[in-house]
Amino acid sequence: MIAPTPTPAPAETRPHLLYVAWGFPPSRGGGVYRTWATANAFAAAGWDVTVLAAPRETFTMSTGIDESLERTVDPSIEIVRVPFHSAAFESDLRRWPRSRATAPELWNVLSSRRERKSFPERTYGGWRSALESAALEVHDGHPVDLVLGSANPHVDFIPGHVLHERFGIPYVMDYRDAWQLDVFSGARLSPEGSAVARWERELIENAHAVWFVNEPILRWHADLYPARADRFHVVANGYDSPPEPTDRMPSDQGLVFGYVGTMSAAVPVDRLVAGWRLARTRSPLLAASRVELWGHLNHAGIPNEAIARQMSTFAENGITYHGAVAKKEVGAVYTRFDALLLVLGTGRYVTSGKVYEYAATGLPIVSVHDPGNAASDVLRDAAAWYPVADLEPSTIADALIDAADAALDQTPEARATAREWATQFQRGRQLDPQIAALHTMVDDRRRTEAAR
Structure with missing residues (x-):
């Protein structure tokens, strides 16, 4: 049974979720329905929701946009568009520096190294600094109770990491895909001891919970991190609303x-x-x-x-x-x-x-x-x-x-x-129990802090 929508709580008692989703509407890229539905579900469950996302222009100039999806984002959600710059998304040749235009392969190698120096993720690593600043600014203005990062890109996990280290705020990692696992071949992509492996181990070590889209991906990570497997949950994608029933009558003249x-x-x-x-x-x-x-x-x-x-x-x-x-x-x-x-x-x-x-x-x-x-x-x-x-x-x-x-x-x-x-x-059957459990956790933390 899907949990009933709770009565809205007074503004001063509502928990505050910082949701990090590079590809938030109007993006039409992979996983956007999950990010859209998750943010809306928390808002419907009585949370204040602030989203850190890439600028709209990132998607209008690259993957394209779905404005109809953007219009269905809960109006109570605050969206903070964090500046994002990456060579992979710079399609206007007039903005290319001369060095890139004359030696594009060499320029791309050097650019990738610069991005990975900040965070070991090609194309997105350079977003780390802007994300950290945005997360700290949001928390300063409206204290955050929980951070949820939706990956990929995996740099989306950085705000949770930063707020946890500085203020002890719990965070959840939502793997829409996988970082070290090639979901097509089943191969491990990063060897033990690599920068990616070190980052993932530290993030999972300190996460309140880690979500995966299916049981096989969860089991792969449970084998890699057995000491933290009790925090792992399958939160499948599901569907948002049933497609309209068809009244078509199949014909032997053609289907x-x-x-x-x-x-x-x-x-x-x-x-x-x-x-x-x-x-x-x-x-x-x-x-x-x-x-x-x-x-x-x-x-x-x-x-x-x-x-x-x-x-x-x-x-x-x-x-x-x-x-x-x-x-x-x-x-x-x-x-x-x-x-x-x-x-x-x-x-x-x-x-x-x-x-x-x-x-x-x-x-x-x-x-x-x-x-x-x-x-x-x-x-x-x-x-x-x-x-x-x-x-x-x-x-x-x-x-x-x-x-x-x-x-x-x-x-x-x-x-x-x-x-x-x-x-x-139905997606609600996946999300609602997790959101309810997180609400309880936040309430417990608040009571504990108030009692000190």
């Missing part, structure tokens, strides 16, 4: 398969296309059907080369690309589909936030990803899930054909049952 999400270079769109092409030769129903792809073509503003090459074959295979979709319009897009395509990069630790939203539609889902992905754990008990044993075209084709048959036969009642099953993945 619509849909994909909604970012198509980065790690997403095996080529495997999907190969499997789809083969399935159309085996099934008259699929020969009359089509695929719609919705979303950005990379996390950055430039389409990845792999998808660009594939697009030349789309039209002849009944595949259309419809571009990006704003947050407020996503629910309506799902009503266009009879079945869904969950296409993910390979990796035991890969879940993807979209899997929860997909489940909430109640539509049949074809998983075009390694069966060992963590997304498989989410859908294992779903009534209309069609996974693949491998990424060979023939295997994918079989799953597509089975899902098409299921979509044609799915009744409104069966879809409603599937939607009800997916309510377990």
